[in-house]
């Protein structure tokens with residue numbers, strides 16, 4: 539059991555997570571299952587998803603519902619959210635987690651590559667929230683959007699990703715006002731450098747990690763489970779009066 543705190547309000551609750559097959563998304567799928575939630579998730583990566591579902595059946599005795607799709611296909615994404623809600627009961631938590639932190643020099647960006655970056659990192663977040671709000675209208679709910687501390691720091695060679703993650707902060711505030719009357723809360727999580735397998739394989743070299751440790755207060759790796767703990771809190775009734783907020787979890791980097 540990776541999570542320590544039990545949230546009774548999450549037991550049996552209907553949760554939908556994008557990009558749940560690997561990384562932070564997989565930690566959240568696991569964490570919500572361990573809370574007794576009815577979890578549905580989508581991802582492009584069917585193989586990793588199947589492994590995760592089998593593992594959870596062994597470890598937690600539950601099989602989360604999975605659908606393989608590309609979140610840039612808005613019709614497919616919204617249909618999956620509706621299907622999950624029909625199956626698990628009216629949606630209570632949506633986690634907009636899937637993203638692609640592709641690197642590109644500004645000079646290499648084309649109108650099409652820019653559009654693709656927005657489609658993955660921003661458009662899917664809005665359109666998933668749009669449908670979630672309809673499904674949550676009667677009983678309320680919690681929408682958790684993933685931004686990044688890169689929206690605050692503005693690193694080089696990821697202008698599209700940074701623009702999208704910055705937009706998510708504003709979108710979160712604006713939807714919190716639109717949906718507040720239906721008791722739907724909307725918050726954003728801004729993680730620092732989280733040690734996922736993809737980050738280790740791609741960018742988190744020992745040298746990069748040493749440099750990161752010089753910039754943070756807490757001299758520990760930030761793990762997917764740490765971020766999942768924050769998502770659980772934001773989904774639970776324990777955060778009932780928190781909305782429109784951007785919560786940074788970065789070990790003290792910013």
Ligand SMILES: NC(=O)c1ccc[n+]([C@@H]2O[C@H](COP(=O)([O-])OP(=O)(O)OC[C@H]3O[C@@H](n4cnc5c(N)ncnc54)[C@H](O)[C@@H]3O)[C@@H](O)[C@H]2O)c1
Nearest residue numbers: 557560561562581582608609635636637684686729731732
């Ligand atoms: N890992 C970090 O250091 C870090 C830092 C700041 C913010 N974040 C944010 O946290 C969230 C999760 O991060 P992560 O590192 O686990 O991400 P990741 O890139 O490792 O994984 C995201 C998941 O989304 C899936 N995915 C990607 N594109 C998709 C698409 N078009 N359709 C369906 N699924 C798709 C991937 O297959 C993967 O399983 C993201 O929003 C990311 O931007 C991560």
